[in-house]
Amino acid sequence: MTLEQLRIFVAVAEHMHVTRAAQALNLTQSAASAAIQALEARHATKLFHRVGRGIALTDAGTAFLPEARAVLARADLAERALNDLSALRRGSLALHASQTIANYWLPPLMHRFRTQHPGVLLDLTIGNTTQVAEAVTEGRADLGFAEGDLDLDLEGFEHSSVPGDRLVLVVGAGHPWAQERMIAPARFAESAWVLRERGSGTRQVFEAALGRLGVDSATLPVALELASNEAVRAAIEAGAGAGVLSSLAVESGLRFGTLLRLEPHFPARRFRVLRHPEHYRSKAVEAFLDVVGSV
Template sequence: MTLEQLRVFVAVARALHMTRAAAQLHMTQSAVSASVAALEASCGVALFHRVGRRIELTEAGRAFVPEADAVLARAAAAETVLADLSGLRRGRLALQASQTIANYWLGPLLNRFHQLYPDIALSVVIGNTTQVAAAVREGTADLGFVEGEVEEPLLARTAVPGDRLVLVTAAGHPFAARRALTPADLFELPFVLREPGSGTRQVFEDALRASGLDPAGLKVVLELPSNEAVISAVAAGAGATVISDLVAAAGLATGTLRQLPLGFPARRFYALRHADRYHSRAAQALTALMQAPEAARAAPAAPTSRPRPRARR
């Protein structure tokens, strides 16, 4: 049994499809099938049922998935510790970020990090605030970045300046000409909002509750899973939305959107990490860069990697 066989097994168990798992692993389908067969032969038990063209986990396979996950997690943790011993000359960071942060805020930060530490590999997955918190809690992400409030005892938060929510409609909307609005006026508008679990929606609804208003009374005509879809629907006249000023900036600049005169407080973004898991030097460096970007930008770069001697055979 090898770590590679475990990685292949977990990928197939998640996808329940050899070809899809092979694509995710950047392997051929025959290589994936051979790896699964070798693992089954080494442990002397069938892990999958072959039902026509479909595959299903056997009882043994279902029981083995969390054990394989645990072994892979321990191996990744050991690799992280060894990478730290190299002094940020190698390693990797798995990140997950909410849409607003990933698409409009995180890119410049990661570019500066890469300039300082070019040998640290970065991967980013995009989800909503709920999904990001779950990834950090479960250990599939080293750091998460969210704009919503996350209250979980297992997650440590680091706050940084974020953005501000704005109320916008299409430029030709009847409300676009209004010079004043109150929070109660929002209940006259049809709304296009992000899905439940989105940090943007959470902050908007919390602001309504702080004004003594129930968000359940809003006329929500569309719930959409991305900022871009929300802005597109609003610009087409579907209704109003409350969204990050970073997201609305392009539409406001071109005149397709109009900002209505109702202010929202500035909000902070948060970096999440698991309070009980090892916090690698790479994760610490990225957190420090996030908290003091101007100082980190001027910091000297990490030492470059030295050529490694070839192992003797």
């Protein structure tokens, strides 16, 4: 049984005439008749009485008609759903991102996307870089976003990079370094430090930068390791020590004077967009990548 056979059966039942039904469907009379005969033969059931030049539904045809209409209605809904998905009138997109990206960089892009495609639901999950990569690998994320300058194994990913942020050295207003502008890397061990947890992109990028400055990260007296940018920032503002965070994460603290930015300046870094190459690249994914590419 095919959808085409069902459409022909319903049309013939509604017109009570094979030729008129065929004309309505833009088919030949012989094609319409053959479809009805094939449907009857396949199920060994007569659907129409042939009375002279006319036809009438049998009891089986009468019982089958509402079922055929229901199937066609469901098929029409399915086709419309696919059309809506293709035209981005509906759908969903699962995004996974590391904290800095999820909390500061990604929300304006999500807003821009939703303004353009209000029918597409965006679901954002926040994790560290390792968790983001795992979500993309396992298919739980359509797109993953992580800090780009990392020792991240990109084999098995479709990936690209986009302009990101810059790590900055900050202290609270009451910190001993607050009156200085430049802190030589050799003095880093003089202060307690508040850092993101190991495995976070911010921590990995900071430790890599320390190596380039000739500083052994093991020599830093780390007072606190915290699992969110907000917690690190609050601890630094409270005087727990110096810290390094994304420029995006400290913007408000610098503006209101609760944080002070010191040199040395760290190089700009890029964010990495991850996708599994074997997973279906939907229209929603394409559209969101277009928004990201406009940054």
